Amino acid sequence: MTAAQPASDDPAVAPSMNDVARRAGVSLGTVSHVLNKPEIVSAKTIARVAAAIDELGFVRNDAARSLAAGRSNTVGLILTDVGNSLFVDIARGAEGAASTAGRSLLLANSDVTFQKQESYLDIFDEARVAGIILAPLDAGLDGVDRVRRHGRNIVLVNYAGDRTDCCSVVVDEEHGGYLAATHLMDIGRTRLLFAGGPEDLHAVNARREGARRAVRERGNGVSLDVIPSRNLKSASGRSIARQLLDDGTLPDGILAPADQLAAGLIHELTDAGVSVPGDVAVIGYDNNQFASEAAIPMSTVSQPGHEMGEEALRLLLDEIDNPRNHQHRRITLDPSLIVRRSTVSR
Amino acid sequence: MTAAQPASDDPAVAPSMNDVARRAGVSLGTVSHVLNKPEIVSAKTIARVAAAIDELGFVRNDAARSLAAGRSNTVGLILTDVGNSLFVDIARGAEGAASTAGRSLLLANSDVTFQKQESYLDIFDEARVAGIILAPLDAGLDGVDRVRRHGRNIVLVNYAGDRTDCCSVVVDEEHGGYLAATHLMDIGRTRLLFAGGPEDLHAVNARREGARRAVRERGNGVSLDVIPSRNLKSASGRSIARQLLDDGTLPDGILAPADQLAAGLIHELTDAGVSVPGDVAVIGYDNNQFASEAAIPMSTVSQPGHEMGEEALRLLLDEIDNPRNHQHRRITLDPSLIVRRSTVSR
DNA sequence: CTGAAAGCGCTTACAG
DNA sequence: CTGAAAGCGCTTACAG
CATH class of the missing domain: 3.40.50.2300 (Response regulator)
Incomplete structure (x- = not known):
């Protein structure tokens, strides 16, 4: 569908500060002062210039301003x-x-x-x-x-x-991983899995190390496995879940370094009849919009x-x-x- | 946490086109030509200027350029x-x-x-x-x-x-509403509800009218109710769902003019034991990221x-x-x- | 193909 | 408090 109409032939041009000055009956510099240092201009002049600016619909040329002022x-x-x-x-x-x-x-x-x-x-x-x-x-x-x-x-x-x-x-990414792992231990989980994430991402590494520290400091008898993944997308979460299901060795707590990843895990697990959080508790990372909108609203680590x-x-x-x-x-x-x-x- | 280090005292300044010209042993205008109309400059000059630009790390001052050229x-x-x-x-x-x-x-x-x-x-x-x-x-x-x-x-x-x-x-928002309603009728739904949306939003109105037209054109015996809402958020979807549950008169197909709204509806309905899509089919609008990530992946209308x-x-x-x-x-x-x-x- | 020069629309010391 | 003027870093006819 298309509706046409000729463009205006009058390429309107923005008025300059000079136009404003002329109209207000003052000099160029005075107009500039009104705009930049009104405190050094008389009230009467300000009013006159303001009126002229209004009437003309003047807007400052920022390119000229930056150039002259040497800063933007x-x-x-x-x-x-x-x-x-x-x-x-x-x-x-x-x-x-x-x-x-x-x-x-x-x-x-x-x-x-x-x-x-x-x-x-x-x-x-x-x-x-x-x-x-x-x-x-x-x-x-x-x-x-x-x-x-x-x-x-x-x-x-x-x-x-x-x-x-x-x-x-x-x-503090490390602390985020620490918070997530601590939370899982707090609710009684002992077989933890840090699931997914490319190992060359700084944030992923830091979060994993934070989880490790939490387990080390606090968990006697708590284990932490790690399975990396190519990316942070939901498909990676699904494939990790399938791998876990195939192996038949489910953890009881999973930390994913991204909500998308966690969402994929949760779907694949629940589809297979695994209860979340009954059998496996899952926590994501990022607090994305969909984390709260999901059918099983997702625990997560939020960044400010x-x-x-x-x-x-x-x-x-x-x-x-x-x-x-x-x-x-x-x-x-x-x-x-x-x-x-x-x-x-x- | 905070770690400090003194700022450099040498407020480096970007070299100008003049600097480039001097270094290349040509005039200012020639440098400009190399940048803007290389086809009118000799290969030798281009090479000299390019080298100077490189050595100096010159970047064009866009403010000056826009000002001089009269366009950005x-x-x-x-x-x-x-x-x-x-x-x-x-x-x-x-x-x-x-x-x-x-x-x-x-x-x-x-x-x-x-x-x-x-x-x-x-x-x-x-x-x-x-x-x-x-x-x-x-x-x-x-x-x-x-x-x-x-x-x-x-x-x-x-x-x-x-x-x-x-x-x-x-x-074509109207067509989007039409598509959604047609889909619900295609899968055999006859008691439709257009749920939510402030009535002063153009898009909401158009989508609703599209749904109306679909029902009019095609549905014998198909009804279409409308319940507006204050906004397009998930809470509005929840409150509409509660209202429906209280009244005890559930539609069998719901069109929501936003995915968030649909998400709220779906959660509140399934929480109450209503099957989606078994008892009620729900379709959203926008194809937001979370629409596909939801536990019940959401049908929706996508905009290009x-x-x-x-x-x-x-x-x-x-x-x-x-x-x-x-x-x-x-x-x-x-x-x-x-x-x-x-x-x-x- | 190259250079000298005017000018884009502002800001900002500097006089008055 | 106000004005005249230099200058910001480019582009672009215009000569040569």
Whole structure:
């Protein structure tokens, strides 16, 4: 279906500050002052200029402003995966903090692709944004050096490797794994399985080590098996479940490093007549939207995405506004346990 | 937890085109030509300039470029809700088409807030982006006129009201409702319920009317009840289900205008011992991620988000690149039915 | 094919 | 408190 209509032939053009000045009967510089330092302008002049701006529908040309001022008002945020609610929460947190601070926040989605991540770093670099918040892939942090060399401020969020030469906000992944394992032991489970996850992902490794520590510290007679998987998707969870069913050796508690993985496990197990949590308690990770919507609402470990975004923006603004006194720092936030029916029946 | 390290005292500054020119031993204009019209420059000069760019790590100042050229290379996309996978798909589609065309795509999330939508329109307007793709709220399209008056190209996606004075890409919502109702009748259901949704949402109304038409055209002896709800969330689905259970008059087929709503209905019904789809078949709308992950995978109506984003960007580029010949048009895409176990048991 | 120069729309010392 | 003017880093006719 298509309905057509000719485009307007009048390519309207935005009025400039000069137009405003002329209309208000003041100089160009005065208009600029009204916009940027109204406190040094008389009330009468402000009113006249404001009226002219209104009448003309003037909007500042940000390219010219950035160029003349040598700095921009906008901040860029590069997310790994906008399909993952953690990153959406980060974006919301950063957006809130940015708008409080009078800054605009622009988003980019690297879509778990290293090349896109690099390309967006360059785009924000070319745009001379005031700063960049990057949720980097495990794959590499090379681009970070590149843009920093140009004087661009950058803070890392969610993952930072071992970099201490820029600010970062991360979550204590190890503690998340610890929380999950402790919860399973608290409800009396003794044969635990850490199920799934590529072994080259930092977060997966840390969560597994956290689970190991929990078992070591606290579990006498508690075992912890590990079965890795190619990815974090639900199909991997299903295939691990089938493997367990075939072997006939079910654990009584499963920790999955992602909700999707846990969902696959739960479906395949319940389809086979295994009771969750009766026979096997399952806990996921991430607190994705569907974790609470599932038929068996899922216990999980939640990461404070909103706070991560807020803190990241706060660190960035400090770096932007106090370049001299700024100290790079790493903020580590704690994940939290969310108990639902996949581990504790009501 | 916090670890500190002093910031570098050397606020590195990006080299300018002038620096590149000096280093390459050519004029400023020649460097610009190498970047923008390499075909008119000799291979030798290109090589020299390229080397200088490399050595210096030069990145173009996009603010200066936009200002001098009078146009920008980036396109802005304003989404209603990045938490909704439809919009994520739209973003992915637009991103793909943009990068193919050598354009950068910047995202903004209006977060279902009219004020944010307006504010991001202004931000993109101030940034003098080449064009804007807006997924507008039902609430109002005023901002559209404002930015168009400044010569900004804009195309609407997902909702366009009755505007024909700009391009738009929408989905045939009426047809989606028709598909869902037809499916329920196809599997033999005769007492249908259109459950939930605020009556002032265009999409909800259209989907309901589509269901009505399907019943009218095809159903002899088929009834269609309607129960509205305050919002599209899962709690609303639960409360509608409780109402049905209290009344003791269950339909045998339910159409919900959102997956979340359907999820709430399904949970409350199955908790009460009602079989889905045995006693009641339930179909949702949107094909959100959790629709397939649910314990009873959900039948639903899927919207072609990726294609919507692609088409929207294509229309926008046509408007940008051919301002003289461009014809505004509305592209209407079809939704599709996805059958899962909430309507058809295996 | 290359260079010199005007100009894009602002900001910001500097005078007054 | 206000204005005149230089300059931000590019692009783009225009000469040569």
